[in-house]
Amino acid sequence: MHILCLGGGPAGLYFGLLMKRQDPAHRITVVERNRPFDTFGWGVVLSDQTLGNLQAADPVSAKLIGDAFNHWDDVEMFFKGRSVRSGGHGFCGIGRKRLLNILQDRCLDLGVELEFETDVQDDQAIAAQYQADLVIASDGLNSRIRSRYADTYRPDVELRNCRFVWLGTRKTFDAFTFAFEQTEHGWFAAHAYTFDASTSTFIVETPEAVWKAHGLDRMSQQDGIAFCERLFARYLDGHALMNNATHVRGSAIWIRFPRVVCERWVHFESIDGRRVPIVLMGDAAHTAHFSIGSGTKLALEDAIELARCLAAQPGLDAALQAYEAVRSVEVLKIQNAARNSTEWFENVNRYSGLEAEQFFYSMMTRSQRISHENLRVRDAAWLQGYEQWLAEKAPTLFTSCNALPPGGVAAPAVRQSRSHGPGLKDEAPSKGGPRQAEDERESVASVRASPPPPMLLPLKVRELELKNRIVVSPMAMYSAVDGVPQDFHLVHLGARALGGAALVFVEMTAPCAEGRITPGCTGLWNDVQMLAFKRIADFVHASGTDAKIGMQLGHSGPKGSTQVGWEAPDEPLPDGNWPLLAASAVAYGPNNQRPAAMTRADMERIKAEFVQATRRAAEAGFDWLELHCAHGYLLSSFITPLTNLRGDAWGGSLENRCRYPLEVFSAMRAVWPEHLPMSVRISAHDWAPGGNTGDDAVAIARLFKAAGCDFIDVSSGQTTRAARPVYGRMYQTPFADRIRNEAGIQTIAVGAISEVDHVNSIIAAGRADLCAIARPHLADPAWTLHEAAKLQSRHVQWPQPYLSGRDQLYREISKQNKASAQ
Numbered sequence: 001m002h003i004l005c006l007g008g009g010p011a012g013l014y015f016g017l018l019m020k021r022q023d024p025a026h027r028i029t030v031v032e033r034n035r036p037f038d039t040f041g042w043g044v045v046l047s048d049q050t051l052g053n054l055q056a057a058d059p060v061s062a063k064l065i066g067d068a069f070n071h072w073d074d075v076e077m078f079f080k081g082r083s084v085r086s087g088g089h090g091f092c093g094i095g096r097k098r099l100l101n102i103l104q105d106r107c108l109d110l111g112v113e114l115e116f117e118t119d120v121q122d123d124q125a126i127a128a129q130y131q132a133d134l135v136i137a138s139d140g141l142n143s144r145i146r147s148r149y150a151d152t153y154r155p156d157v158e159l160r161n162c163r164f165v166w167l168g169t170r171k172t173f174d175a176f177t178f179a180f181e182q183t184e185h186g187w188f189a190a191h192a193y194t195f196d197a198s199t200s201t202f203i204v205e206t207p208e209a210v211w212k213a214h215g216l217d218r219m220s221q222q223d224g225i226a227f228c229e230r231l232f233a234r235y236l237d238g239h240a241l242m243n244n245a246t247h248v249r250g251s252a253i254w255i256r257f258p259r260v261v262c263e264r265w266v267h268f269e270s271i272d273g274r275r276v277p278i279v280l281m282g283d284a285a286h287t288a289h290f291s292i293g294s295g296t297k298l299a300l301e302d303a304i305e306l307a308r309c310l311a312a313q314p315g316l317d318a319a320l321q322a323y324e325a326v327r328s329v330e331v332l333k334i335q336n337a338a339r340n341s342t343e344w345f346e347n348v349n350r351y352s353g354l355e356a357e358q359f360f361y362s363m364m365t366r367s368q369r370i371s372h373e374n375l376r377v378r379d380a381a382w383l384q385g386y387e388q389w390l391a392e393k394a395p396t397l398f399t400s401c402n403a404l405p406p407g408g409v410a411a412p413a414v415r416q417s418r419s420h421g422p423g424l425k426d427e428a429p430s431k432g433g434p435r436q437a438e439d440e441r442e443s444v445a446s447v448r449a450s451p452p453p454p455m456l457l458p459l460k461v462r463e464l465e466l467k468n469r470i471v472v473s474p475m476a477m478y479s480a481v482d483g484v485p486q487d488f489h490l491v492h493l494g495a496r497a498l499g500g501a502a503l504v505f506v507e508m509t510a511p512c513a514e515g516r517i518t519p520g521c522t523g524l525w526n527d528v529q530m531l532a533f534k535r536i537a538d539f540v541h542a543s544g545t546d547a548k549i550g551m552q553l554g555h556s557g558p559k560g561s562t563q564v565g566w567e568a569p570d571e572p573l574p575d576g577n578w579p580l581l582a583a584s585a586v587a588y589g590p591n592n593q594r595p596a597a598m599t600r601a602d603m604e605r606i607k608a609e610f611v612q613a614t615r616r617a618a619e620a621g622f623d624w625l626e627l628h629c630a631h632g633y634l635l636s637s638f639i640t641p642l643t644n645l646r647g648d649a650w651g652g653s654l655e656n657r658c659r660y661p662l663e664v665f666s667a668m669r670a671v672w673p674e675h676l677p678m679s680v681r682i683s684a685h686d687w688a689p690g691g692n693t694g695d696d697a698v699a700i701a702r703l704f705k706a707a708g709c710d711f712i713d714v715s716s717g718q719t720t721r722a723a724r725p726v727y728g729r730m731y732q733t734p735f736a737d738r739i740r741n742e743a744g745i746q747t748i749a750v751g752a753i754s755e756v757d758h759v760n761s762i763i764a765a766g767r768a769d770l771c772a773i774a775r776p777h778l779a780d781p782a783w784t785l786h787e788a789a790k791l792q793s794r795h796v797q798w799p800q801p802y803l804s805g806r807d808q809l810y811r812e813i814s815k816q817n818k819a820s821a822q
Contacts, residue, residue, distance in 0.1 A: 001026050001316075004132035006120050006145065008032025010296050011282030012138035013103035013112075015303035018057060020110040022311055028112045029130055033119040036104060042168040042202075042244070043195025044099060045176075045293035048090035050300065057304045061106040068102065069094045070194050074175035077363060078235065080182075082356035086364070088378030091176055091293070093195035099296070123148070128272050134316070135278040136306075138299075141258065143284035153280060154263035159256040160289070161346045163216070164205035166253075167225065171239035173200050178363065179235050180348060186210035187348040190232050191291065202241055203290060204228045207346060208256070217251050224251060257342065260287040261335065265324045277320055281306065286331045288338035291345050292367055298334060302327055336728055337367035343734070350741045354766055357389050358397065362765040368730055372454070372760035387451040390764060394457050397766060398746060452795035454763035455756060456788065459502075459770070461710055461746070463675035464623055466502040466770075467546045467797060469763050470784045473750060473774035474505040474552040474626070476521060478564035483513065483523025485532045490539060496777055497540040497547040498799050500784030503770070504540060504547060506533070508554040508628050511613035512606070514578050515555035515634070518564045524553065525609065530616040537621040545799055551617040552681070553610060553668075554628025557637050558582040558595040581606070583638040583660075584645040589721050597646070606634070607664050614668040618676075625672050627665050630683040631718035635661040639700065640683070640719045642691045654696055658703050669708045679711035679748065680704045684735035687716065687723040694738055701743040712739050713748040713772065730758055737767035748772050756787035789813055 003019055005012035008030050016028045046054075046069075054062040069092035076085040107114055120126050123145050127135050137145035146153055172194045179190040187210070191203040211217060216224050225241050245253050265280045282299035306323045313319035344351075344366035351362055364370055376383045390397075456468045472493075479488045489506075497504045510516040510523045523529050533551070540549040556562075561577040562570055572592055580595035581602055587594045598606075610627075617625055629635040637643040638650060644657050651657060661680075669678055682704075684697035692700075701712045714736035717723045725731070732751035740747040749768035753759060759771045776783050788796040789809050798806045 001133040002131050003028045003134045003136065004127055004130050005030040005136040005138055006123055006126070007136075007138035007140055007282070007284070008034070008100070008104075008114065008116070009138060009140060009282060009299065010099065010103065011284075011299035011303055012136055013100065013107055014061075014300050015136055015138070015281060015306060016112040017061065017103065017107045017110050018303055018307040019310070020107070020112050021058060022307060024111065029115060030107065030112060031115045031118050031120055031126065033117065035116055036101070036114075042096065042166060042199070043093045043193060044096050044296045045193060046092050046094070046297055046300075047293075048092070050297045051092060053301060053304060057307070058106070061102060064102045064106070065094065065099065066092075068098050068196075070196060072175055072194070075364065076173075076175040076177050077356075077360045078177070078179040079356045079359050080180075080352075084356055084360035085175060086360075086375070086379040086382040089176070090378075091193070093193045093201070095195050095199070096296075098196070120144075123278065124269060124271050127269075127276055127278075132271075132276060133274075135276060136281050137278055137284050138281045139284055141260070141283040141287060143280070145278060146260075146262065146280060146284050149267040149269075149278065152264055152267040156261045156263075158259045160259060160342055161256070162205045162207055162342075163211040163254040163256060164203055164290075165224065165228070165243075165255075166245070167202045167204065167228065168242040168244065169200050169202045169236060169239045170198055170242075171200060171202075171236050172198065177235070179232055181231050182352070183210070183214065183231070185213035187352065188228075188231055189345055189348060190228075190235065192235070202232075204232070205345060211254065216254060220250055221248075221253055224254065257289055258287060259289070259335070259339070259342070260285070262286065265328065266320045277316065279306070279320060279323070285327075286335060288331075288334050289342040291341045292334070292338050292369075294334050294338060298331060301330070305330075336726075337369045340734065341367040347738075350738065351766075353741070355393070355397070357386060357393075358764075358766050361386060362767075365761050365765050368733075368761070371757045372764060373757045384450065386764070387453065390454060391451040391457060394459075398769065450793075453756070453760050453788075453791055453793050455759040455771070455784075456793060456795045457763065461677040464548060464677055465546075466548060468500075468502045468784065469759065469770050470501045470503075471550075471748060471770050471772040472496045472501045472504040472777050473772040474507045474550075474628075475774055475778065476507045476517065476565060478518055478520035478566075480520055480522040483510065483516065483521070483525065484529050485522050485536060489522070489532075490536050493536050493549070494539050494543070495781035497543050497549065498545055498802075499777075499780075499782035500545075500788065500796055500798070501547060501773075501777070503550055503624060505550040505552055505624075505626065505772075506536075506622075508552050508633075509613070510555060511553055511609040512555070514560065514581075515557075515606075515609070517556040517560055517633075518562055519573070519576075520564045521556075524551070524613040524616050524620075527616070530620050533617075533622075534620040541621065543799065545797055548623035549621075550624035550626060551620075551622040552626040552628055553613050553617070554681075555606060555610075555634035556580075557632070557634025558586065558588045558592065558643070559632050561593065582634065583643060583650065583657075586637070586643045586645065588632060603650075603660055603663075607667050610664050611667050611671055614671050618671075618673055624677055624679070625668065626679040626681060626713060627661075627668060628681050629661045629665075630681045630713075630715045632683075632720065635664065636683060636719055640686055640692050642686060642688060642720050642722075654699055655703070658700060662703060662707050665704060665709065666707050677710040678708070679713050680709050681713035681715055683716050683719050684714050684732070684739065685716040685725075686719045687725045688720050689722075691719065691723075694735055697735055698739055698742050701739045701745055705743060705745040709745065711746050711748055711770070712736075712743075713750065714739055714768070715750055728752065729754070730762070733762055733767055736762075737765075740768060741766065746770075750774070756790060759787075792817070 012030050016030045071092045073087045177192040181188050188206040194200045229241050267278045281302045288294040309319040309322040459466045512525050537549050582595035585597045638660050644651050650660050686692045716732050717725045729752050733749045736747040736749040746769040748770045750772040754776050762768050
């Protein structure tokens with residue numbers, strides 16, 4: 001083939017050399033507008049994993065790059081006069097100019113043609129000139145080619161909220177260094193790393209509003225850089241900050257990061273009667289924020305994958321289709337992580353109330369790609385020290401970050417002085433012989449020596465003590481008869497109470513018959529139902545596990561009178577439908593009946609029904625009460641502007657839309673026992689144009705906090721069929737994080753949390769205070785016990801009749817761990 005790479009950055013050069021290495025008969029030309037030694041920016045960062053990919057793709061250039069790299073393992077952070085440092089992170093820094101020169105030399109050695117100082121204005125003309133069979137659009141962030149064929153590529157370019165400047169310094173850092181400095185207007189962050197024997201990259205970023213408040217938008221280059229030197233003087237040790245973007249004037253050196261996402265990566269153009277593919281690669285196709293250092297990584301791995309596809313696929317079209325399919329998924333994963341990381345640095349003020357230890361942990365896990373156990377692999381001693389710190393600090397971590405919500409009480413201290421760890425007290429003696437007894441003694445010793453994992457830290461809310469941070473989510477079972485829970489519910493909820501969770505929630509339960517979602521849903525509008533629930537609550541309390549049980553009350557509103565979950569969920573009953581109510585006469589879907597807009601009399605009647613159900617929940621012995629204001633049900637239909645079209649005092653502004661849900665909550669709180677907690681579940685984002693967003697979620701949380709709410713249970717979506725959520729692991733946790741750390745109210749995280757590693761990361765970082773687990777608990781009632789066993793942690797309470805099974809499980813997992821380590 002004749003291959004033409006337009007753009008001589010890492011993507012174009014590396015793809016050129018890989019293809020020439022693959023088949024020397026290819027004619028490959030790389031065209032670059034700059035001179036060979038021109039480059040902007042300073043050093044770039046690659047992980048050890050990326051270096052491994054380079055080694056497999058081209059050992060010769062990989063060795064040259066590896067030899068030129070400055071390698072480090074440590075990350076160090078400076079925050080509020082404190083520093084925290086951990087190791088094992090495996091990064092390499094190299095000067096961008098040095099990297100390009102290595103790739104240029106390797107291209108020349110292999111016979112790739114390099115054309116410098118050629119500014120391509122017309123890609124079709126130059127493709128025709130070189131008779132190219134394949135054109136690689138590696139022309140960077142401001143790609144002309146991407147713009148020219150935007151109808152095909154369908155790019156989405158979003159400018160992020162911080163301003164940043166890319167500088168250098170002769171101060172060398174022995175760790176990847178993050179420094180945070182607070183001014184009278186807000187926070188600045190510096191990202192610094194050494195990339196050769198005498199030079200470091202030094203990136204400074206701050207939110208746009210802070211940047212403008214300091215007048216940096218009006219300063220000259222020199223004055224802006226001098227400002228940064230003064231602000232970060234304590235880390236520079238007298239060294240100056242340097243700028244090599246001298247072609248840029250004034251404050252234009254401060255830019256906003258453009259996140260680029262393209263729907264398609266391949267365009268076909270007719271050139272001299274030939275069908276020629278023009279393929280995006282590197283920054284032309286995508287960008288990932290510098291805070292996870294992935295721009296160069298993505299460019300190089302694009303090149304590797306396209307070269308692999310061209311070698312593996314039978315034809316050019318199939319190869320390009322495979323390249324786009326594979327890389328678009330992999331890049332999306334990185335971009336999702338980069339988005340999380342970007343938002344963290346855009347919102348440093350949100351986390352500024354954290355102590356340095358937790359601030360560092362939050363920073364390290366910000367992308368959700370580095371998890372709790374991943375940190376243990378990197379630096380086990382540091383993580384164990386952090387877990388010990390977390391266990392000792394748990395009672396004050398929330399209060400030190402934000403004001404405790406009304407009625408809230410801090411978590412209890414972990415009682416380190418117990419003679420046995422939690423779950424080991426008053427246990428039956430071992431019957432497994434001397435070896436088993438020795439194993440059990442070692443387990444007890446490990447409890448004394450090691451702190452509990454974050455998921456097993458206790459928590460106190462008002463006067464209710466929870467033994468750990470795991471909640472069984474309210475999950476509709478569709479198995480009630482006339483609203484009455486059956487033996488199924490006793491077994492279902494009882495099994496999960498025995499399974500180690502601290503709090504087990506009953507499914508959303510209606511305060512009246514018309515408030516049910518389906519005919520199989522539970523209710524709490526009569527004493528028969530109350531007594532059936534009391535039987536379940538009594539069992540949980542008598543189980544000997546210290547588990548608590550919660551009631552979630554909610555009215556289905558416009559989503560009522562539908563079929564059970566395993567039939568046609570959210571679709572109306574074939575017959576026997578009951579009338580529906582909502583904030584406005586807006587049907588949930590095309591087949592759902594149109595609800596009546598509630599009158600004031602309707603509001604008063606339903607509020608009274610919620611109050612009566614609350615009294616019955618207290619009489620039944622529930623420990624926790626939650627009001628469901630999410631997912632498009634009755635109270636949610638008031639909160640979201642997509643379904644609340646009212647023109648009276650209960651419609652319009654967010655405060656008005658929340659008025660009736662707050663009314664109901666306050667009436668319930670007034671009759672619910674003062675010493676027991678109440679939470680509210682909200683949809684933190686409608687995932688639809690014109691709907692509520694994360695900003696609204698914080699405001700909603702503040703309103704409920706002021707009304708006496710203890711916890712916000714943070715879900716999202718399901719308020720409209722037009723919702724288009726962006727799914728992924730822990731995808732709703734950022735909403736819980738934001739509400740907790742901005743509104744100053746404790747939160748429950750829920751949604752795609754399926755592993756102990758997820759929970760530990762969420763709790764340890766202060767993103768939420770409890771984690772609600774749904775589907776994993778359907779598959780495994782003892783999910784908490786089993787996940788604790790994977791960690792070999794004995795800080796968990798097993799039912800006494802199950803102790804022999806526990807001991808066998810721990811032994812088997814220990815054997816598996818030892819075998820896998822060999």
